[in-house]
Structure formats: structure tokens, C-alpha cells
Amino acid sequence: MSSVVRQRQSLMFRARSYTGFVIMPRPPIVEWLADLDASLEQSKGFFAGHPIVVDLSSVTLSVNAITQLLASLEERNIRILGIEGLDPAATAPGLPPILRGGRNTQSVELLPDVEPIAVTPAAPKPQQPSLLVEDPVRSGQTVVFIDGDVTVLGSVGSGAEIVAGGSIHIYGTLRGRAMAGATGNARARIFCHRVEAELLAIDSFYKTAEDIDESLRRGPAQAWLEGNTLRISALN
Amino acid sequence: MAHVVVVTSGKGGVGKTTSTAAMGAALAQHGEKVVVIDFDVGLRNLDLVLGAERRVVFDLINVITGVAKLSQALIRDKRVENLHLLPASQTRDKDALTDEGVAKVIDELRGKFDWIICDSPAGIERGATLAMRHADAAIIVTNPEVSSVRDSDRIIGLLDSKTVKAENGERVEKHLLITRYHPSRAARGEMMTIEDVLEILSTPLLGIIPESEEVLRASNIGSPVTLSNALSAPARAYFDAARRLRGEVVPMIVPSENKGIFNKLFGRKAA
Numbered sequence: 001m002s003s004v005v006r007q008r009q010s011l012m013f014r015a016r017s018y019t020g021f022v023i024m025p026r027p028p029i030v031e032w033l034a035d036l037d038a039s040l041e042q043s044k045g046f047f048a049g050h051p052i053v054v055d056l057s058s059v060t061l062s063v064n065a066i067t068q069l070l071a072s073l074e075e076r077n078i079r080i081l082g083i084e085g086l087d088p089a090a091t092a093p094g095l096p097p098i099l100r101g102g103r104n105t106q107s108v109e110l111l112p113d114v115e116p117i118a119v120t121p122a123a124p125k126p127q128q129p130s131l132l133v134e135d136p137v138r139s140g141q142t143v144v145f146i147d148g149d150v151t152v153l154g155s156v157g158s159g160a161e162i163v164a165g166g167s168i169h170i171y172g173t174l175r176g177r178a179m180a181g182a183t184g185n186a187r188a189r190i191f192c193h194r195v196e197a198e199l200l201a202i203d204s205f206y207k208t209a210e211d212i213d214e215s216l217r218r219g220p221a222q223a224w225l226e227g228n229t230l231r232i233s234a235l236n
Numbered sequence: 237m238a239h240v241v242v243v244t245s246g247k248g249g250v251g252k253t254t255s256t257a258a259m260g261a262a263l264a265q266h267g268e269k270v271v272v273i274d275f276d277v278g279l280r281n282l283d284l285v286l287g288a289e290r291r292v293v294f295d296l297i298n299v300i301t302g303v304a305k306l307s308q309a310l311i312r313d314k315r316v317e318n319l320h321l322l323p324a325s326q327t328r329d330k331d332a333l334t335d336e337g338v339a340k341v342i343d344e345l346r347g348k349f350d351w352i353i354c355d356s357p358a359g360i361e362r363g364a365t366l367a368m369r370h371a372d373a374a375i376i377v378t379n380p381e382v383s384s385v386r387d388s389d390r391i392i393g394l395l396d397s398k399t400v401k402a403e404n405g406e407r408v409e410k411h412l413l414i415t416r417y418h419p420s421r422a423a424r425g426e427m428m429t430i431e432d433v434l435e436i437l438s439t440p441l442l443g444i445i446p447e448s449e450e451v452l453r454a455s456n457i458g459s460p461v462t463l464s465n466a467l468s469a470p471a472r473a474y475f476d477a478a479r480r481l482r483g484e485v486v487p488m489i490v491p492s493e494n495k496g497i498f499n500k501l502f503g504r505k506a507a
Contacts, residue, residue, distance in 0.1 A: 136438055140360075140390040140394075157389040158389070159386055
């Protein structure tokens with residue numbers, strides 16, 4: 001018999017930001033609701049299934065009035081995720097949480113269209129991170145960079161590995177392994193000044209040295225995915 | 237200021253111990269105070285190559301564990317009085333080496349010698365990593381063939397990451413010593429050329445030691461080749477390499493055995 005002691009796992013919390021729509025009621029609330037109804041008439045389901053935040057900075061409402069406003073929005077299929085512009089002291093247990101620190105991305109107008117084209121929330125333009133390796137990568141060393149592209153100024157030795165979430169650029173000779181698009185990015189590519197690679201892989205499709213056309217070896221080359229086939233061609 | 241130099245390669249049998257003995261002796265013949273340390277605990281050889289095997293009483297492990305003082309373990313060479321050997325233990329294994337122990341011994345030697353040359357064991361395990369740990373410079377011994385070159389590439393990577401210098405953001409000065417080179421075989425394509433090796437390793441060249449029976453003969457009589465036959469081709473190549481290590485600029489040529497009657501005459505006499 002063995003006794004199992006359960007170790008308590010450490011909990012991890014992550015902070016993440018998302019894009020949501022903000023609606024801003026203006027007094028008088030009754031007229032504002034009527035305007036909203038008119039707009040919704042033109043594009044039904046615009047708000048359905050999307051995270052909506054209500055900004056109360058233009059109005060002064062009691063807890064009761066806020067509860068009523070939320071109920072009216074709920075009737076129109078607008079579910080409120082959080083409240084902005086409300087004094088934390090003025091909130092009550094039943095209300096959605098108060099949000100702060102929001103940044104504007106781009107304002108969206110209600111379009112007179114049934115299909116919610118404009119719904120695609122404009123995500124903040126993501127930065128393109130990349131890693132620059134200035135020294136040769138020696139046999140036995142591994143460079144892993146999941147967040148983006150890897151550029152190596154020197155050579156990658158036989159028995160060395162480069163793993164990138166994005167594309168891989170090697171300005172020296174690639175004698176080791178290069179694995180691009182490691183997070184499932186089929187559009188990633190591998191470029192090298194001189195290919196003598198042991199293995200090339202993009203999004204888990206690979207070719208070993210044996211499968212690389214002899215005519216390409218020792219020359220500049222690129223590799224990319226075409227469907228489920230890894231293609232290699234000379235770069236000239 | 238003392239220079240701590242590791243002689244390393246990754247692969248075995250490429251000539252680390254031979255090169256340690258020859259370079260150590262060559263530097264000592266130039267008048268420098270030199271100690272060579274055998275880090276190959278359990279498989280020591282440097283004592284044999286230096287012909288000191290019958291004078292070993294205490295060794296590196298004895299010094300680390302405090303059984304003997306450093307001065308008791310150091311063996312002075314009978315031919316060149318500036319050359320000293322700190323032998324390895326043949327009976328213990330590499331686990332007896334500790335980082336603190338090695339650091340203490342090297343620190344103590346820094347005060348006594350101009351050059352501290354550490355003969356690394358093959359491989360990348362404890363003995364090899366501790367031999368390179370405190371180095372200011374490294375001599376990477378490589379044969380012109382693919383497996384040796386790849387292992388050297390691996391060792392260069394370790395020199396850039398696992399040494400005290402690397403951890404402090406500094407760089408270990410690296411020198412490439414190509415041994416067992418055969419110019420005619422390289423020309424026929426039976427061996428990698430010097431250019432191929434340098435292209436792959438991108439490390440400055442310290443010297444090219446030609447393949448020679450003199451090296452084997454020297455090992456068998458327990459003498460560094462620079463002492464047993466100072467005019468032979470490998471000995472001249474080691475002397476040139478030692479001068480480059482001291483910072484002199486010496487043109488890179490591969491000395492050959494049969495060049496001129498002068499060398500021939502003297503070569504025979506000294507043998």
C-alpha cells in the first residue's frame with residue numbers, strides 16, 4: 001500500500017486585454033433607448049454575443065436606475081460585461097464589475113446592414129517581435145523563440161537547432177536544424193544564405209538532409225509550405 | 237599576469253595531451269614559468285607524456301581535499317626547470333573534483349606561474365567543464381575531419397556559456413589548433429582543408445601541426461616533441477603556435493619534414 005500525498009498546485013493568474021464595445025447612454029435615457037432601438041432595427045443582432053461595456057460618465061443614475069437600464073438593455077439582447085465611468089462607491093453587489101484603464105481602438109458605427117460586417121473588433125495592432133542572434137549558433141545549442149521570427153547573422157552548426165514561432169533567417173550557413181512556424185504557423189518560411197541543413201521543418205512538416213535536392217545544397221535557399229508539402233527552392 | 241589556458245576538444249584522441257605537453261614545454265623553453273595540470277581524473281596521461289610518471293606522489297585531488305599542499309604535488313621537469321606538472325589522480329573518479337576546490341587551486345597557481353595550462357579530458361562531463369571553468373583562454377584542438385570539427389563546435393558553445401568569464405559577460409579568448417594535418421591528403425580531397433575547418437568553426441587559427449611519426453616517438457620516450465626533437469616539423473609548428481599564444485605575429489606556414497638539407501641533417505642528430 002502506498003499513500004499518496006497530494007501536493008497543492010500553485011495557481012497562476014494571467015492578465016489579458018480584449019477588445020469590447022462601449023455604449024454611452026446620454027440623458028434623457030428614454031430618448032436614448034429609442035435612438036438605440038432605431039439603430040438596432042437596421043442591423044439586428046449587432047451586439048449579440050459580443051462583450052459590451054456601458055459607460056455611465058455622461059449620466060448620473062442611482063443604483064436602482066442603473067439596474068433598470070441594464071434590464072432594458074438585456075431585453076434588447078445587449079448583455080453588459082462591465083460598467084465604466086461609475087464611482088466605485090456608487091456601485092452595488094448586483095451590478096457588473098467596474099472597469100478602468102480602457103484604451104480606445106477605433107469607433108464602430110452601426111451600419112444599416114443585416115450582416116454584422118463591422119463586428120470584427122479591431123484588435124490593437126500586434127507588435128511583430130523578433131529575435132536577433134549575432135553570434136554563430138554552435139553544435140548542441142538550441143535557440144527557441146516562439147513569439148516570432150529569428151534572425152541569425154552567423155552560421156548554425158551541425159547539431160544545433162533553431163525553433164521559431166515565425167520565420168527563420170540565417171545569413172551564414174545552415175548546417176543544423178531549422179524549425180519555423182512551430183506554433184502552427186503554416187505561412188512561416190526559412191531563408192538561409194547557404195543550405196547544408198540536417199532538417200528543415202515548417203509547422204511540423206519536415207524534410208531531412210536526404211530529401212533536400214542535391215542541386216540546392218551549398219547555395220542560398222528558402223523553404224515554405226504549399227498545402228501539406230514542404231517546398232525548397234534556390235534564392236537568386 | 238598569469239594566463240589560465242584550457243586545452244580542449246570534445247572528441248578524444250585528437251592530441252590534447254600531446255599539445256598540452258608540447259605547448260607547455262615550448263613556453264617554458266621561451267623562459268616563461270609554466271604549470272600543466274592534468275584534469276583527466278581516473279585516466280591520467282600527461283605524466284607519461286612528460287616522463288614524470290615515476291615521480292608522482294600527490295595529485296590534484298589530494299590538493300583539493302587538503303591531503304597535500306600544492307607545493308608537495310607539483311613536479312618540476314628535469315629538462316626544463318620552468319616547467320611544472322600537477323598530475324591527476326588515477327584511482328579516484330571525476331566526482332572528486334569540486335568547483336570550489338578547482339577554483340582555490342587555480343587561484344593559488346595564479347600567484348606562482350605565468351601560464352597555467354589545463355589539459356581537459358575528452359567529453360563534456362564534469363572533468364571537461366571544470367577544466368574550462370576558470371580559463372581566460374582556450375586552445376581548441378581539432379583534427380581535419382567532420383566528427384572532430386563538430387565536437388569542437390560544441391565545445392566552443394560551452395566555452396561561451398559555461399565558463400566564469402562567460403557568466404560575467406566577458407569572453408574566453410579562443411584559439412584553434414589543427415593537429416594531424418596532412419597537406420598532400422588535404423590536396424587530394426581525402427581530408428578537410430584548413431579553409432573548410434575555419435569556415436565551420438569561425439575561430440582564429442593558432443597553428444597547424446602536421447601529422448608526424450615524431451609525435452608518437454616523443455610520447456613513447458616520455459618527452460614533449462619540442463624537447464625530444466626541436467627541429468622536427470611538429471616541434472617547429474608548436475614553437476610557432478606558442479609564440480602566437482604569447483601575442484607575437486608569426487606567419488602561418490605548415491612546416492614540413494623534408495625541406496632542405498639543413499633540417500635533415502639536424503633532424504637526424506637530435507632524434
